[in-house]
Amino acid sequence: MGTAKYLLGKLGQLFITLVLVLSLAFLLFRVWQPGDPVATWAKASGAKLNAEQLDQIRHEWGLDVPLPRQYVSYMGQMLTFNFGTSTILNPQESVSSMFWSRMAKSAILIVTSTFAAIAIGVLLGIYGGWKRQGKVDQASMGSSMVLYAMPEFVLGMIFILIFAATLHLFPVSLYESPIPKTGVAHWTDVINHMALPWLTLTLAYVGEFYLVMRSSLLDVLGEEYIALARAKGVREKYVLRKHAVPNALLPTITLVALSFGFILSGVITVELVFSYPGVGKLSVDALRQRDFAVLQATFVISVIAVLLANFIADLTYAYLDPRVRRA
Amino acid sequence: MKTEPAITAPEIQAPVLPPNKLTPRQLRWARRRRTLGRFWQQFRQSKMGMIGLAILIFYAGVAIFSIFASKGALDPTITTNGPRLAGPSLHYPLGTQIDGISVLSLTIEGARISLFVGLSAALISMLLGTLIGMWAGYKSSVHDAILMRITDVFLVLPWLALAIVLAAMFGQNFWIIIIIIGLTSWAGTARLVRAQVLSVKERTYIERSRALGASDAHVVIKHITPNLMPIIFANTILTIAIAILSESQLSFLGLGDPNAKSWGTLIEEAFNHGALTLHAWWWLMAPSISIVLVVLGFTMVGFAMDEIVNPRIRER
Numbered sequence: 255m256g257t258a259k260y261l262l263g264k265l266g267q268l269f270i271t272l273v274l275v276l277s278l279a280f281l282l283f284r285v286w287q288p289g290d291p292v293a294t295w296a297k298a299s300g301a302k303l304n305a306e307q308l309d310q311i312r313h314e315w316g317l318d319v320p321l322p323r324q325y326v327s328y329m330g331q332m333l334t335f336n337f338g339t340s341t342i343l344n345p346q347e348s349v350s351s352m353f354w355s356r357m358a359k360s361a362i363l364i365v366t367s368t369f370a371a372i373a374i375g376v377l378l379g380i381y382g383g384w385k386r387q388g389k390v391d392q393a394s395m396g397s398s399m400v401l402y403a404m405p406e407f408v409l410g411m412i413f414i415l416i417f418a419a420t421l422h423l424f425p426v427s428l429y430e431s432p433i434p435k436t437g438v439a440h441w442t443d444v445i446n447h448m449a450l451p452w453l454t455l456t457l458a459y460v461g462e463f464y465l466v467m468r469s470s471l472l473d474v475l476g477e478e479y480i481a482l483a484r485a486k487g488v489r490e491k492y493v494l495r496k497h498a499v500p501n502a503l504l505p506t507i508t509l510v511a512l513s514f515g516f517i518l519s520g521v522i523t524v525e526l527v528f529s530y531p532g533v534g535k536l537s538v539d540a541l542r543q544r545d546f547a548v549l550q551a552t553f554v555i556s557v558i559a560v561l562l563a564n565f566i567a568d569l570t571y572a573y574l575d576p577r578v579r580r581a
Numbered sequence: 582m583k584t585e586p587a588i589t590a591p592e593i594q595a596p597v598l599p600p601n602k603l604t605p606r607q608l609r610w611a612r613r614r615r616t617l618g619r620f621w622q623q624f625r626q627s628k629m630g631m632i633g634l635a636i637l638i639f640y641a642g643v644a645i646f647s648i649f650a651s652k653g654a655l656d657p658t659i660t661t662n663g664p665r666l667a668g669p670s671l672h673y674p675l676g677t678q679i680d681g682i683s684v685l686s687l688t689i690e691g692a693r694i695s696l697f698v699g700l701s702a703a704l705i706s707m708l709l710g711t712l713i714g715m716w717a718g719y720k721s722s723v724h725d726a727i728l729m730r731i732t733d734v735f736l737v738l739p740w741l742a743l744a745i746v747l748a749a750m751f752g753q754n755f756w757i758i759i760i761i762i763g764l765t766s767w768a769g770t771a772r773l774v775r776a777q778v779l780s781v782k783e784r785t786y787i788e789r790s791r792a793l794g795a796s797d798a799h800v801v802i803k804h805i806t807p808n809l810m811p812i813i814f815a816n817t818i819l820t821i822a823i824a825i826l827s828e829s830q831l832s833f834l835g836l837g838d839p840n841a842k843s844w845g846t847l848i849e850e851a852f853n854h855g856a857l858t859l860h861a862w863w864w865l866m867a868p869s870i871s872i873v874l875v876v877l878g879f880t881m882v883g884f885a886m887d888e889i890v891n892p893r894i895r896e897r
Contacts, residue, residue, distance in 0.1 A: 274734050282746055403822070403876035405829050408848070408869045414857050512736060519741030523830055538834055541745050549746050556739040564737055
């Protein structure tokens with residue numbers, strides 16, 4: 255079966271990539287980190303410990319065994335999301351419990367805005383590529399380039415200046431009001447807070463998807479089978495819907511998956527601008543305090559998220575393009 | 582072209598060339614000049630490319646000015662006597678920030694840092710990407726498989742998460758930021774170069790050269806690299822845009838070099854001092870617009886060049 259073989263191949267690739275990235279994480283956090291995690295922790299927490307006590311902690315954290323054995327247990331810990339306890343930010347709290355609540359907040363922001371950006375970008379891109387050099391195309395081309403060139407945090411600050419600081423339409427920051435509300439009021443409150451970060455992230459990536467879809471459609475429209483379809487007298491609407499767009503979507507899917515790493519990066523700065531209490535804000539806090547246990551978790555979790563997104567893109571690709579399955 | 586009348590050297594008899602024949606070196610240079618001239622003719626046709634080029638020339642001028650300007654005019658320790666947080670005025674065209682330093686002079690200083698970081702990081706990325714892409718494409722089989730797995734890892738890696746970790750470990754230094762951006766942005770170039778090498782190395786002129794006994798090094802350096810140069814160059818221009826954006830993101834997170842303030846660092850300072858709630862828009866405006874314009878400039882020039890050198894796009 256072609257499909258099963260294809261899926262297994264992709265799963266294998268996913269696994270190899272994951273092992274490579276986790277090895278990189280091991281090198282970074284266990285081998286190259288200046289001083290070992292216990293020394294970093296002791297220095298940052300200000301606890302006065304003698305060498306014996308430090309060794310005791312090293313033993314508890316499993317840092318006194320040879321590196322190859324550490325490597326094996328490290329892989330096991332990372333794959334079971336066991337990131338240990340936060341060293342500085344919230345001493346004694348387990349890192350994974352710090353993550354779960356924030357991850358939901360980040361995920362809803364990322365998923366909804368990414369899908370909105372894809373939908374708008376792809377639809378506009380189809381229209382722009384079809385009516386090339388038309389008014390819509392020229393306007394979208396110009397704004398796409400500007401949006402592409404604008405860092406996410408600059409866009410976010412423009413929105414804060416206009417909609418929050420001047421017009422007072424939306425709150426400047428946070429996830430909900432300082433005094434939490436209940437029932438329906440709670441959800442309108444949350445949506446109100448999420449509006450500006452959502453808009454920032456959506457607009458920040460619409461431009462990229464527009465450019466990709468437009469150029470991919472232009473490639474396809476130059477193919478001979480499109481000329482044939484037109485020569486047969488197929489109506490333009492069907493040429494587009496049946497012949498051009500499905501084929502043009504394929505490279506777009508790949509690029510959307512590839513840009514997911516950039517989206518996750520952008521979320522970090524946007525959460526900082528809006529003080530949105532998600533994983534991005536957490537990693538900035540961890541960065542400022544040099545809490546490597548939390549930074550390590552951010553790194554591993556975002557890598558896994560990106561790999562999963564790419565895997566889903568591969569699946570979609572195989573579903574849409576039978577040639578991929580048969581090859 | 583006129584050639585110098587040969588001064589007769591007693592030992593070495595210079596080859597006597599008919600007046601209309603050039604040495605191979607002169608021929609090569611004449612050909613390169615012609616190619617460049619043709620490229621420029623095509624580039625001039627692109628409105629987008631010319632606008633981008635104009636923006637870049639302006640900012641290059643600003644950056645060069647900041648190197649040669651008298652230190653006194655731009656030195657923060659000397660200019661810290663302006664009014665604090667004043668809006669744009671005749672004396673301070675772009676206003677002042679919280680310590681009374683002119684935002685204009687800070688932005689001019691920032692141009693040098695941001696452009697330098699962007700260009701250097703893109704250079705590292707180009708060298709790494711070209712080397713790895715060529716190696717993978719030319720060697721193929723096992724080398725190719727291993728290198729492309731690694732490339733895939735770097736292609737999908739959430740670069741900022743990695744960059745944060747690296748910067749947190751190795752300190753906030755200008756050069757470290759350049760290296761981090763260079764190390765996290767080469768994967769796209771490697772893929773592009775590999776694909777080009779795969780198609781170029783099958784062409785007949787490579788086969789002929791091999792039949793004449795050319796070594797791998799000769800084929801790669803003399804025949805494949807020149808063929809790839811235009812596409813690599815266009816790609817590098819686009820990489821500079823991404824590198825400048827990346828630098829601004831890192832600096833905005835507070836990882837910028839405090840002794841060499843780029844535009845991103847200026848924005849971070851303004852943001853952390855509450856410029857938004859103070860309604861001090863002028864503090865943010867000049868560095869933000871500068872980032873957007875420069876990135877836009879590089880992107881426009883890169884797109885315009887891509888349209889000329891990339892045969893797939895040219896056909897449209």
